[in-house]
Amino acid sequence: MNKPIRTISIFCLLLFLALMVNATYLQYWKAGKLNDDPRNRRELVASYSRERGAILVGRNNPVAKSVESDDEYKYQRTYPKPMEYAPITGWFSYYSSTGIERTENDVLSGEDSRLFVTKLVDLLSNDPPQGGNVLLTVDPKAQDAAYDGLKALGANVQGAVVALEPATGKVLAMTSLPTYDPNKLASHDLQEVTQDFKRLNEDPTQPLLNRAIQTRLPPGSTFKVVTAAAAIDKGLYTADDLVPGGSTYQLPLTHGPTGLIDNEGRSCGANGQKIPFTQAMEQSCNTSFAQIAEQVGAEDMVKTAEGFGFNSHYFDDLTPQAESVFPTELDDAQLGQTGFGQFDVSATPLQMAMVAAGLANGGTVMRPYLVDSELSADFDVLDQTDPQELSRAVSSTTASEVTKLMVSTVDNGTASPAAIPGISVAGKTGTAQTGTDRSPYAWFISFAPADNPQVAVAVMIQNADIPRSEIAGGLLGGPIAKAVMEAVIK
Template identity: 45%
Template sequence: MNGTLKRIAVACLLMFGLLMANVTYLGAVKAEGLRNDSRNVRAFYARYNVDRGWITADNGKVTLAKTVDTGDSTYRFAREYPEGKPFAHVVGFFAPESSSGMEGAEGRYLDGSHPDMVVRRAVDLISGKPAKGASVDLTLNAEAQKIAYKDLAGTGKRGAVVAMNPKTGAILTMVSVPSYDPNPLALADKAKVNDAYRKLDKDKDKPLLNRAINLTYAPGSTFKVITAAAYLQDDASRNANTVLDAPDSLPLPNTNLSLKNYHGESCGGRATLLEALTISCNTPFAQMGMDLGYDKMKKQAAKFGIGSSLEIPLSVHPSDIGPEEDKAALAMTSIGQRSNQMTPLQMAMVAAGIANRGTVMKPYLVNKIVGPDGSEIDATRPKELDEAVSPEVADELTKMMINVVQRGTGNRAQLPGVTVAGKTGTAETEPGKPSHAWFIAFAPAEDPQVAVAVFIEAGSAGNDATGGVIAAPIAHDVMRAVLGR
């Protein structure tokens, strides 16, 4: 009898243990998946019973996403996006079964489920009030963001604009065009939302993609500032006045091909580094890269953040100079071609690093998190990512980039009374096809407050568009907006 009772007791304990293990597994491991399961009707309704926090810019002065009380007991709260398309890729959308952009990345603060808000959540539960989330204030400069969007979208271009504060890493603009209206994706109607999403997803111009951080492109001649940085860092005796060979044509090793300058132009056979960057000669920079070698070029690129995975907190696709191949490939890599692929954010970081006298700051989008009672829960503190170059090398690069804007290909970025430093880029895609157009810059050069990268996708601004002609004017407008000029 005692043996039977013991076996029953052991069996009961075992079953109890299994039950507890299953509860723990469901509550801890599977909870998120079950909560987001499309079949979970309870979770679907619960999403609309939270007074979700707002998303703002300019220290809370501009509302980018807000929650409206509908008075409907089933769908109590609705999400709206007053500023729409110019901010869509950063703000994202809050849909019945998913979310994107900052709506997703900071979702736990916005819906009040973040551990930092546990006390507030408990108070709401005891009082019977609807759960209320925290607001997320972004670093964006709303006026500059709208201007960047207008400059791109208003002329039918595809591309991206990213501007940063070079001293902190705060992202001031992040625009991607084409864009979309997030409001139809925030309806509490799965069928309508799915229809709207499918239409956007099938669009050949891919408006859902954030071209600023999710796609990479050949950077063209904007990459020459990185090649110049590696060249100057490699020998302290070099400076902007160092004289280089600048032939009209450069034979590429182990091939029957020769590299020419843009449109076959002549750079006079010899040129200073300052002159070569000002008129964007290909041949001296290609030779520089081959002389330095792949390892030094890759190391210098990595110092600017190239190759790193970044969370801002949106995920950023890593940029890359491409694999090690032969000398001929390295020559093309050194002028921003071949397998060299950069995001617009990464090229803004390059400009910002030079502006900040060689120190690259970690980019970020969140200014602060504000609780429902108005108290500050968290705020971003600027962090250094790396020292890309010495202050002395940064000064030489700045001198050369100023000359590009004052006397070279970047003159359309000039601002009255402000010294602008910049570099143009025109990146070939396929033989006989249009090129990408780029421009990177910062201002004022003596005390930089803004660094910017403008990217125009191939074919969206004519077949012979260059960075100096179509990208530099957009950078001009964005910098002027940030500086209040």
């Protein structure tokens, strides 16, 4: 073979090898990324041409489903109660997917390996492929009560409600305001989707944010139940004991008004006087709980807070979850502030619902979960979620003692708006200062019935068009918590 022919042959061989390498790279290494690329119209048409499974609540009531459409995509994703369930379902569109639509995508799309037989049968029978279904733990009546209660506070409210079943960790309700319409983001008009997504993403009120799990704020006086639990578990007090009181208290290491704690006029005894523990909780005495936290000590305060879930990740059914924080490096002044939920203490509504649920469950905190079961297209169970213990926060005796304090707070104190006739309710209010000119955050936690708990609730109101003087956890959050508890119990 002469030199020119040999050169051309080698060149052609190199081109052939380059094509083989490129094909292998695209089909093996790059395939997943190309499939997930929102610009891949082929993948878009394919995903919209499959009948995606439903997201269900209650007795198989769909809150997300696919219906036939008359365009090239064959199926349209629809959300029957869009605003109420959007923080849970999320949306499914060519942009991306969020919420349950994202975390349960393999089941809903039919790509889950457990649906292989179903896909094979569909293929052999020439039926269009179908995705599996996902059943949630949500109680529709509790969800309605939570959503309607928040909405009743006004058009511009920002807040969240979470309800849990204490014995299992099931999420019975989860709502967040402001919210959005996922039907618009699931539209087949891609230009309209782009515009709506941009509008929502740039909205300063952050309607795409699920405040139930992604907003972390000072929990204020609702955290006093954790301080009480730490003190009782350490053996310092019982619910029937006297604790430090006082109209004011100067934090250690401080001088003057900067470190002076007061109770905003509530009845907490004179300085140097001791008062009943029930009174300290009923009146939400900052001066008492600052001193109690100092007596407990930083190490045991951290231990108790982390027992309830602070400083940890525990929820995977929706992402991302903001971890609640209890600071681990504290001087004595900072420790006193943590006793009533200030300084650097911050919590999500889900976290504070877990605090209430842990006390309701005898001191055992269950891992919260939202997906009850994954189902085939024919509603055969693929997987059922089993309740799982997260931690033992405090002893059952301690939980019982704190429950006494919380019941007394509903019967005689600041948490009275959550009272339900004929049912014993445990509750605690919270109003957390923001450190700015903004209005404080209003919190409320509760569970009922106190002697046989079926539901634990946390309400957080971040902002509302309400005069500053009228913002209080009991006044705003109490009626919402009451409505949610009644929806579950009755």
